[in-house]
Amino acid sequence: MQPHKLTPFTAFLLTLAPLLWAGNAIVGRLVYPMVPPLMLNFLRWGIAFLILLPLAWPVFRHTSGLWTHWRRYALLGLLGIGLYNCLQYMALQSSTPINVTLVAAGMPVWMMLIGALFFGARIAKRQVLGAALSLLGVLLVLGRGDYRQVLELRLVLGDVLMILATIAWSFYSWMLTRPGDAVDVRANWSHFLMAQVGFGLLWSGAFAGGEWAISSAQITWSWPLVLALLYVAVGPALIAFRCWGLGVQRAGPSTAAFFSNLMPLFTALLSAAFLGELPQAYHGMAFLLIVGGIVVSSRRPSL
Numbered sequence: 450m451q452p453h454k455l456t457p458f459t460a461f462l463l464t465l466a467p468l469l470w471a472g473n474a475i476v477g478r479l480v481y482p483m484v485p486p487l488m489l490n491f492l493r494w495g496i497a498f499l500i501l502l503p504l505a506w507p508v509f510r511h512t513s514g515l516w517t518h519w520r521r522y523a524l525l526g527l528l529g530i531g532l533y534n535c536l537q538y539m540a541l542q543s544s545t546p547i548n549v550t551l552v553a554a555g556m557p558v559w560m561m562l563i564g565a566l567f568f569g570a571r572i573a574k575r576q577v578l579g580a581a582l583s584l585l586g587v588l589l590v591l592g593r594g595d596y597r598q599v600l601e602l603r604l605v606l607g608d609v610l611m612i613l614a615t616i617a618w619s620f621y622s623w624m625l626t627r628p629g630d631a632v633d634v635r636a637n638w639s640h641f642l643m644a645q646v647g648f649g650l651l652w653s654g655a656f657a658g659g660e661w662a663i664s665s666a667q668i669t670w671s672w673p674l675v676l677a678l679l680y681v682a683v684g685p686a687l688i689a690f691r692c693w694g695l696g697v698q699r700a701g702p703s704t705a706a707f708f709s710n711l712m713p714l715f716t717a718l719l720s721a722a723f724l725g726e727l728p729q730a731y732h733g734m735a736f737l738l739i740v741g742g743i744v745v746s747s748r749r750p751s752l
Contacts, residue, residue: 455700455704456699459696459699459700460708460743462692462693462695462696462699463692463693463696463697463700463705463708464708464711465688465689465692466689466690466692466693466696466708467708467709467711467712467715468711468712468715469684469685469688469689469692470550470685470689470712471546471550471712471713471715471716471719472680472684472685472715472719473537473680473681473684473685473689474537474541474546474549474550474712474716475546475716475719475720476677476680476681477489477537477538477541477546477681478541478545478546479673479677480673480674480677481538481541481542482669483668483669483670483671483673483674484668484669484674485657485660485661485664485666485667485668486535486538486539486541486542486660487535487538487539487653487656487657487659487660488657488660488661488666488668489538489678489681490531490534490535490538490653490656490657491650491653491654491656491657492678492682493534493678493681493682493686494530494534494646494649494650494653494682494686495650496678496679496682496683497646497682497683497686497687498643498646498647498650500682500683500687501639501642501643501646501687502643504639504643505637505639505640505642505643507640508637508640508643508644508647509647513640515640515644515647519648521624522644522645522647522648523648524624525621525624525625525644525645525648525649526645526646526647526648526649526650526651526652527648527649527652528617528618528620528621528624529617529618529621529645529649529690530645530646530648530649530650530652530653531649531652531653531656532613532614532617532652533614533617533618533621534614534653535653535656536610536611536613536614536617537549537553537610537611537614539607539610540552540606540607540608540610540611540614541607542607543605543606543607544605544606544607544608544611546716546720547713547716547717547720548605548607548608549607549608549611550712550713550715550716551587551713552608552611552612552615553611553614553615553618553709553712553713554583554584554587554709554710554712554713555584555612555615556615556618556619556706556709556710557576557579557580557583557584557703557706557707557709557710557742557746558580558584559615559616559619559706560619560622560623560702560703560706561576561577561580561703561706563616563619563620563623564619564623564702564703567620567623568623570623570702570703575745575746576703576746578742578745578746579707579741579742579743579744579745579746580707580742580746581742582738582739582741582742582745583707583710583738583739583741583742583743583746584710584742585738585742586710586714586734586735586736586737586738586739586741586742587710587713587735587739589731589734589735589738594729594730594731594734619702619706622693622697622702622705622706623702625694625697625698625702626697626698626701626702638691638694638695641694642687642690642691642694645690693705696708703746704743704746707739707742707743707746708743710739710742710743711739714732714735714736714739717732718732
């Protein structure tokens with residue numbers, strides 16, 4: 450599939466997803482004393498499954514293309530729903546939302562490397578320049594406008610887990626553009642998403658079961674937890690996955706990856722809003738650098 454030119458609508462899709470995922474990082478951090486991370490992921494996708502079911506139940510018919518390509522959808526469910534989300538929620542146990550999203554901002558680099566090594570993609574100079582601009586913006590947020598804070602950065606276990614999550618997400622995004630999907634699955638967005646959620650729910654359920662068996666984890670139910678589960682199931686799961694999947698198919702994985710660098714900025718702004726703090730000047734500068742990286746990387750080379 451040949452990527453389309455980056456249009457305003459595609460840019461909107463690829464911007465909305467990081468905004469919702471930034472909220473997911475904050476909510477995941479807020480509720481971690483109430484629910485274990487792998488169980489949180491299982492409950493999240495269980496709710497998403499029930500919401501999708503009235504729209505997408507025909508995908509489970511025996512005549513559906515899901516069963517013809519079940520290995521592909523099982524792998525998509527493992528990478529995008531099982532591994533990525535479980536690793537992210539585990540990362541939030543020992544790292545802050547801003548650190549987690551900043552580590553994830555290395556996605557353009559991983560996307561380029563994985564695309565070149567496993568999917569035969571070529572790395573253009575403009576993508577390297579765009580990655581440098583966007584990462585500079587990320588570092589500006591990380592250091593809160595002071596480069597000395599960047600030099601003192603130390604990775605914790607949560608940061609390492611988020612690196613692994615980012616690698617899994619890079620493979621997932623590249624697989625979204627690969628041919629081989631049955632038309633009767635991919636042509637319908639709810640069927641295409643449900644094909645992934647169905648397998649992803651099995652993966653996340655297995656992970657949550659292992660977590661429950663080997664730890665003393667338990668759930669502390671409350672209305673804030675219920676509302677948090679509804680948010681992460683509807684916003685960062687269904688809406689964001691739909692926007693990201695469509696955006697990746699329209700713009701290509703390498704270009705889409707640069708939009709993930711908006712997540713640290715959105716996380717900083719949302720964290721500031723919850724803390725009652727106003728955005729600082731460096732947030733604006735970081736935004737310009739990140740957007741500049743997106744513009745540079747998505748430009749088509751002149752003939």
